[in-house]
Amino acid sequence: MNFYEHLKSYLNDEQIDKLKASLSEENKHGVLVNTKKMSDEMFLSLFPHVEKHPIVKHAYIFDKREYELGKSIYHALGCFYIQEPSAMVPAYLLNAQEGDIVLDLCAAPGGKTIQTSLLMNDSGLIVANDLSKSRAFSIIENEERLGLGNIIVTNNDFSKIYKNYLSTFDKIILDAPCSGSGMFRKEDKMMQDWSYNKVLKFAEIQKELILYAYEMLKPGGTMCYSTCSFSLEEDEDVIEYLLEKTDAEIVKSDHQLFFRKDNNPLGFHLLPSLFPGEGHYICLIRKPGVFIKAPNSKTNKTGKYGFQFEYKFGNYLFGNNVSFNTKHLNIVRLGVKIGEIFNNDIKYDYHYAHYIQKFSKKYELNDAQVKTYFTGNVLNVPIDKGTYLLTYKGISVDITKSDGRMIKNSLPKGLRTK
Numbered sequence: 001m002n003f004y005e006h007l008k009s010y011l012n013d014e015q016i017d018k019l020k021a022s023l024s025e026e027n028k029h030g031v032l033v034n035t036k037k038m039s040d041e042m043f044l045s046l047f048p049h050v051e052k053h054p055i056v057k058h059a060y061i062f063d064k065r066e067y068e069l070g071k072s073i074y075h076a077l078g079c080f081y082i083q084e085p086s087a088m089v090p091a092y093l094l095n096a097q098e099g100d101i102v103l104d105l106c107a108a109p110g111g112k113t114i115q116t117s118l119l120m121n122d123s124g125l126i127v128a129n130d131l132s133k134s135r136a137f138s139i140i141e142n143e144e145r146l147g148l149g150n151i152i153v154t155n156n157d158f159s160k161i162y163k164n165y166l167s168t169f170d171k172i173i174l175d176a177p178c179s180g181s182g183m184f185r186k187e188d189k190m191m192q193d194w195s196y197n198k199v200l201k202f203a204e205i206q207k208e209l210i211l212y213a214y215e216m217l218k219p220g221g222t223m224c225y226s227t228c229s230f231s232l233e234e235d236e237d238v239i240e241y242l243l244e245k246t247d248a249e250i251v252k253s254d255h256q257l258f259f260r261k262d263n264n265p266l267g268f269h270l271l272p273s274l275f276p277g278e279g280h281y282i283c284l285i286r287k288p289g290v291f292i293k294a295p296n297s298k299t300n301k302t303g304k305y306g307f308q309f310e311y312k313f314g315n316y317l318f319g320n321n322v323s324f325n326t327k328h329l330n331i332v333r334l335g336v337k338i339g340e341i342f343n344n345d346i347k348y349d350y351h352y353a354h355y356i357q358k359f360s361k362k363y364e365l366n367d368a369q370v371k372t373y374f375t376g377n378v379l380n381v382p383i384d385k386g387t388y389l390l391t392y393k394g395i396s397v398d399i400t401k402s403d404g405r406m407i408k409n410s411l412p413k414g415l416r417t418k
């Protein structure tokens with residue numbers, strides 16, 4: 001069956017023609033402001049010609065020919081995250097609250113985790129998991145740069161361990177692997193590789209994932225199921241399967257920009273013909289029952305580095321603020337990497353530099369110095385000996401030492417520009 005043919009199960013000819021036309025237009029680019037580091041006002045003063053995202057707060061749509069945001073110094077400083085505009089909607093609608101315990105089951109490269117962490121004001125906890133180890137590492141790169149502290153990155157096959165986490169999470173994000181028709185405009189290869197068999201194969205995986213994800217949801221908790229596929233088989237059919245097998249309920253939403261099959265409430269599609277993005281399917285699901293939120297484990301008692309819990313793995317020190325049963329998890333990153341301990345001293349990590357807002361000694365870099373620092377060179381600046389949080393326009397750059405004559409360069413090698 002060809003791609004447009006199979007859409008006839010829920011779209012009429014006119015809707016398919018509109019979708020077809022929209023798929024030959026240019027793709028849309030979105031950006032989410034990291035409000036922990038930069039205000040919307042500052043972002044808009046730097047990039048005034050962006051368009052407000054129609055739904056998501058602190059998010060904008062931009063023209064890549066006008067702004068190369070990925071190459072901006074402010075991107076390197078973690079002031080924003082580039083994310084496709086429709087991919088921003090699921091986590092926004094899930095609306096995690098401060099203190100929630102969240103599972104992002106298929107999280108890499110981490111867009112929805114980052115958004116959720118910002119919505120939660122860096123409180124509570126997100127277990128950001130991905131089956132692929134290399135992809136799980138891409139979550140770390142992003143959380144470090146954005147300076148987020150409430151994330152445990154894991155690399156697990158939850159089908160093997162979900163029984164240890166039954167009714168555990170307040171919110172679950174299941175952004176399932178899919179056949180990827182919502183990527184057609186981004187990558188020609190996705191269109192060439194599309195087949196109906198692929199759709200059916202992913203539908204099997206999605207049905208398995210949604211059942212055990214649901215088992216891990218707390219009574220009264222909410223799960224967001226999403227795909228970037230336009231296929232009913234991977235979208236509404238998966239939800240129907242969940243409703244057949246469990247007591248799940250659908251959370252209704254009546255947004256104008258969304259397309260619903262026959263006005264059927266089983267979730268909605270962000271079709272590129274209706275919405276300025278590449279396309280997504282979203283369904284919010286609730287587990288019946290009384291929602292009891294875990295007591296806030298935050299006390300005034302914090303350790304030397306500002307965390308309630310500190311963990312040492314080898315010489316490395318990590319910190320977070322929520323205790324969680326990690327016994328069954330393959331941990332890739334536990335909270336914030338504070339630094340490396342040696343000779344009773346600590347070499348602070350880049351992650352910690354971006355996480356903390358306050359530090360006893362700060363040194364503000366000028367335009368030329370920040371450029372030099374990003375090339376990996378030392379800064380010949382005679383300042384008092386000691387450890388400094390380097391900032392640029394008040395935004396953290398790194399933590400490093402001065403020997404009185406020059407400032408050492410501690411930037412991770414992979415982040416240095418040529």
Ligand SMILES: C[S@@+](CC[C@H](N)C(=O)[O-])C[C@H]1O[C@@H](n2cnc3c(N)ncnc32)[C@H](O)[C@@H]1O
Nearest residue numbers: 105106107108109110111112130131132175177
């Ligand atoms: C659509 S992408 C997720 C995008 C991500 N949610 C974001 O917003 O940046 C799907 C991810 O699922 C992962 N994956 C595939 N099968 C999985 C499984 N059984 N358990 C966990 N992750 C899985 C893939 O490695 C891939 O990174």
